[in-house]
Amino acid sequence: MAETDGSRASAALLEAVGLTKRFGALVANDHVSLAIRPGETHALLGENGAGKSTLVKMLCGLLQPDSGDLLHDGQPVVFPDPASSRAKGISVVFQHFALFDALTVVENVALGLPGYEPLPALAARIEACVHRYGLAVEPYRRVGELSVGERQRVEIVRCLLGEPRVLILDEPTSVLTPDESESLFRTVDLLTGEGRAVLFISHKLDEVRRLCHRATVLRGGKFIAEVDPAQESSASLARLMVGADVPRTPRLVTHELGEPRLLIRNLSIPGDGSRGSALHDITLEIRAGEIVGVAGVAGNGQTALFEALSGERPCADAEAVVIDKTPAGALDPTARRALGAGFVPEERLGHAAAPDMRLSDNVLLTTHGDGAIVRQGVVRRPVLFACFQEIVKRFDVRFGGKDPKARRLSGGNLQKFVIGREVLREPVLLVVDQPTWGVDAAAAAFIRTTLRAKAAEGCAVLVISQDLDELLEFTDRIAVMSEGRLTAPVPVAETSREAIGLAMGGAHGHDHGGEGTHAA
Numbered sequence: 174m175a176e177t178d179g180s181r182a183s184a185a186l187l188e189a190v191g192l193t194k195r196f197g198a199l200v201a202n203d204h205v206s207l208a209i210r211p212g213e214t215h216a217l218l219g220e221n222g223a224g225k226s227t228l229v230k231m232l233c234g235l236l237q238p239d240s241g242d243l244l245h246d247g248q249p250v251v252f253p254d255p256a257s258s259r260a261k262g263i264s265v266v267f268q269h270f271a272l273f274d275a276l277t278v279v280e281n282v283a284l285g286l287p288g289y290e291p292l293p294a295l296a297a298r299i300e301a302c303v304h305r306y307g308l309a310v311e312p313y314r315r316v317g318e319l320s321v322g323e324r325q326r327v328e329i330v331r332c333l334l335g336e337p338r339v340l341i342l343d344e345p346t347s348v349l350t351p352d353e354s355e356s357l358f359r360t361v362d363l364l365t366g367e368g369r370a371v372l373f374i375s376h377k378l379d380e381v382r383r384l385c386h387r388a389t390v391l392r393g394g395k396f397i398a399e400v401d402p403a404q405e406s407s408a409s410l411a412r413l414m415v416g417a418d419v420p421r422t423p424r425l426v427t428h429e430l431g432e433p434r435l436l437i438r439n440l441s442i443p444g445d446g447s448r449g450s451a452l453h454d455i456t457l458e459i460r461a462g463e464i465v466g467v468a469g470v471a472g473n474g475q476t477a478l479f480e481a482l483s484g485e486r487p488c489a490d491a492e493a494v495v496i497d498k499t500p501a502g503a504l505d506p507t508a509r510r511a512l513g514a515g516f517v518p519e520e521r522l523g524h525a526a527a528p529d530m531r532l533s534d535n536v537l538l539t540t541h542g543d544g545a546i547v548r549q550g551v552v553r554r555p556v557l558f559a560c561f562q563e564i565v566k567r568f569d570v571r572f573g574g575k576d577p578k579a580r581r582l583s584g585g586n587l588q589k590f591v592i593g594r595e596v597l598r599e600p601v602l603l604v605v606d607q608p609t610w611g612v613d614a615a616a617a618a619f620i621r622t623t624l625r626a627k628a629a630e631g632c633a634v635l636v637i638s639q640d641l642d643e644l645l646e647f648t649d650r651i652a653v654m655s656e657g658r659l660t661a662p663v664p665v666a667e668t669s670r671e672a673i674g675l676a677m678g679g680a681h682g683h684d685h686g687g688e689g690t691h692a693a
């Protein structure tokens with residue numbers, strides 16, 4: 174973990190000096206400098222849209238700077254493509270993994286390596302790497318069967334086989350359980366102990382303070398400061414990022430609960446034969462005014478649950494999902510929306526938003542059933558545009574230009590847009606998968622506060638999240654999903670991080686307390 178060590182003042186392995194990158198009129202990086210030294214874990218911090226991904230893309234050859242220099246071991250260098258940066262020992266693990274589900278781990282790793290290497294020899298190298306860095310990866314497992322944490326480890330192994338000198342991790346812990354995060358931190362410490370450097374992008378300031386030796390803070394595309402995070406508080410780091418104090422999610426306010434808005438009764442869905450567990454006998458009630466969290470390691474049926482609720486996977490039993498007193502199990506997403514339900518899927522680009530459609534047209538994706546926006550089959554563009562502007566204003570969605578394509582937005586800003594689009598429809602039921610994935614601290618607090626306000630107005634909210642701290646912070650009851658089963662929800666005040674963590678690991682509700690469990 175982080176320690177103060179004078180030797181870290183050594184020459185940089187990789188240095189950005191005054192990098193500038195423009196997208197049209199928007200200056201995404203404005204004379205940004207960053208020095209990554211051997212043996213250090215270096216955090217890259219900044220609120221959504223601050224320019225972190227743009228900088229990383231220039232460091233790894235995916236984007237070319239308009240001006241400024243890159244230095245490698247003190248020497249000027251140009252990375253015209255990712256292969257040239259990899260050749261200099263710079264490797265990136267992105268948030269979205271590039272793995273083929275149908276192939277095994279070793280086959281996936283082979284695809285990413287230059288030249289041919291017999292699979293048994295490669296598997297032996299993977300085993301050695303896994304052993305050396307404590308990574309728990311089995312070379313002959315099919316990737317489709319792996320959890321997100323395991324997939325991430327496959328990506329890390331793939332990078333490490335190239336003996337990188339700088340490993341860039343883009344929000345690595347946002348999809349990990351607490352135990353998996355701890356294990357990743359141990360791996361990071363081993364890597365830096367060998368003199369390699371890790372560039373660590375995260376919105377979780379507590380872990381940055383524990384893990385990182387140095388942090389570079391960006392704001393609005395500009396370099397703001399390089400600090401020792403151990404000497405800072407989470408509040409002071411957030412202040413550097415935002416330029417003002419960051420509000421916290423208000424404490425839970427108890428209020429009267431109303432009618433059940435969502436009833437799930439003995440919902441079972443057969444597996445589809447590939448990734449994603451089936452659902453086994455899920456039962457849950459959420460009443461107007463409450464927020465129920467579903468915790469669990471990704472890949473335990475959360476996607477199937479989301480799809481069963483949204484109508485993307487309708488079931489034969491109409492009574493298995495009841496929305497606001499109407500049996501909805503057999504209805505499609507549009508019909509469920511017409512009952513007052515809103516859905517925010519995990520994957521913002523490609524599922525929640527169409528990447529190549531303008532943001533205003535993306536509003537239509539979930540509002541086309543709204544008579545004010547589409548009347549007699551005709552889109553009323555002024556009303557649609559006003560709705561789009563309202564989302565942007567209320568949810569502080571920042572971007573360059575007037576109405577860009579969704580793919581032009583930074584991850585966190587697109588997330589704010591997608592949440593805003595659903596919340597402004599005034600739903601009676603909101604089902605949200607990973608509400609704050611990739612969202613900075615201030616925006617995350619805003620999203621949680623908004624969801625709490627919705628609940629206070631009488632909406633029922635179901636939040637699926639791997640972020641336990643988030644669920645403990647703002648939900649009323651928490652259930653745990655494991656192998657397609659859901660434990661009975663327990664009031665937040667009556668459970669603990671440890672009990673939930675245990676249930677997430679597969680100890681279905683044994684230590685979870687509450688009114689019994691539906692788990693086996």
Ligand SMILES: Nc1ncnc2c1ncn2[C@@H]1O[C@H](COP(=O)(O)OP(=O)(O)OP(=O)(O)O)[C@@H](O)[C@H]1O
Binds near residue numbers: 219224572582613
């Ligand atoms: N290809 C592009 N075309 C136009 N604008 C872009 C493009 N890529 C990024 N931007 C803009 O550049 C700015 C910086 O985006 P970037 O993705 O670097 O931010 P970030 O700090 O990584 O944010 P987040 O934490 O949300 O991922 C944003 O305003 C974004 O909309």
